Amino acid sequence: MEEKIRQLTQACSEEISAAGSENALYAVRVKYLGKNGLISDLMKGMKDLTPQQRPVMGKLVNDARSALETEFTEKGNQLHEAELAQKLAAEKIDITINKGRSVGKLHPLNAVRKRLVDFFVSMGFEVMDGPEVETDYYNFEALNVPKDHPARDMQDTFFLGGNLLLRSQTSASQVRYMEDHKPPLKMISPGRVFRNDDDATHSPVFHQLEGLVVDKGITMCDLKGILDSFAKHFFGSDTKVRFRPSYFPFTEPSVEVDVSCSMCHGKGCKICKGTGWIEILGAGIVNRKVLKICGIDPDEYTGFAFGFGIDRIANIIHSIPHIKLLYENDIRFLEQF
Template sequence: MRDRLETLADAARRDITVASEVSAVEALRIRYLGKKGELSGVLGGMGKLPPEERKALGEVANQVKTEIEKLLAEALRRAEEAALEAELKGPRLDVTLPGRAVTPGSRHPVSRTMEEIVRTFARLGFEVAVGPEIELDYFNFEALNLPKDHPARDMQDTFYVDEASLGHVQKADSPVLLRTHTSPVQVRYMLARKPPVRVVVPGRVYRRDSDITHTPMFHQVEGLLVDKDVSFAELKGTLDAFVKAFFGSDTRTRFRPSFFPFTEPSAEVDISCTSCGGKGCRICKMTGWLEVLGSGMVHPNVFTSSGYDPREVTGYAFGMGVERIAMLHYRIDDLRMMFENDARFLEQF
């Protein structure tokens, strides 16, 4: 075994002396000193030797290892110096040249619009509330007065989640889904707090739509105000103030009767066309009006689900699609441009 160690040391000296590149030195280190290297292979049989021979052979092995380590360190130094010298002989970096221009980033129009909507309502005294995007059927539908046979609960509209994919999340009696609106946050907020309540809820929502005017994921901002003796007139005043602050003081509003399961009475809100000012154009289909949001007085059943007494409090709620507002605000005519990440489009913002 001593002879094998001396033979290994001679071979290492020859190989390391001629190594001229850093990669070659590293390869030799692995070959001779690695876990499965030649030195380990030689020493693998030491356990079968008598104790006195193991001690003497161990001293020789340590000497060989120390010598190889020193040879490798010297070879590495030579290789690094040679690489540096070769680099210095090559093309130099001219530090007097002007730097490369860096194109600054900017906020996406959807993000900008959602932030501006939230800031506008904040000036009207509304707080911000957030909640989970993976939601229970109970909060997304039942607590909002949507019965089990309501069309919005159809699998064609809603992404239901396989609970087995939730891993450690505790299983619930209610089905699990990707929320179809941010209204569940309003219910959760009321369950956690006593009135008065004045909040806006921005966030992502999901529906099984994907065409020229819809995407399976989009953004909403919803609002809720609950107190004693809240009237529909207050709802109209709040939304009219928002529209004038966001779209301009000359913008007019129009309320049309509508139906939503969670509000009664309910209304769609139109604004005078942002393109023609109400005169009639292609954008508003010559009507002079554009639909922007839905609203209404909170249904008593929603208050009951949220732990409020509908005989003591009233309130109003409203909701809008952020992409729709952004398209009107920035006069974008194709929803798909919001999601294609075309730098030529995004840099305009």
């Protein structure tokens, strides 16, 4: 019987070494150490032994069993490590596989719009979104442009029939805001506007940002202060701002605002067409009639408004020669930003 234990132990050891997987190892374990395994069977033969032999043989069997247990554990750990390593290798993700592919980012128009909004929000302006389909009232009449007013010719509007149109300016939002809020007011309204206009510097759809401040004692100085900070923030700290008299029905007095050319610093170049100045926006003191229409007493309050094309600012910042490039979504163009 001693010999049989030795043979079984050796056979089991060899099978343990040969096991190529955790499953195979488990099968070996069942074969030898299982409830009806070969080693367990030996115990059943104990009853045929003499009382003196029993404890000796019992010890031999138990020693063999515990030695084999140790071998099973060691081999089991080895196989587990190996299988894990193999699995990791097989499921490895090659994170360099898309190397060289460009990453998504904001469209230059959206990036500039975000910078503009961030700037004005940091100055305490509230952001308002207005409807793109407007009524004639909000787009024109409330802004001091009655039906027979020649200023309607300044904007080629898309009329939708009835009283509706595609808004030709974000100024419409001003009126809606003044109807719902009492002064002091400080708001901007960025958004899409539409005009029947189509050339190198005009697109039928473009983006405007409208700003409005109404409070007691607001003057042209406040307007210039805000626009000066704005120009320095966007075009460089040495940028100068120039006001030229102009006309808009909803502001009186009205100004066109130019900034010194950041390319040539006023010397004159292709970007500024040799003048040293770039026109960026229209502004002025809110017309008394507009305040009155919106229910604000023009004897108590004054305000200023300004509006500019976000597309135009993007074009100036990035020296983009043609507004259409912003709308064609040509990847080769967009990748440059």
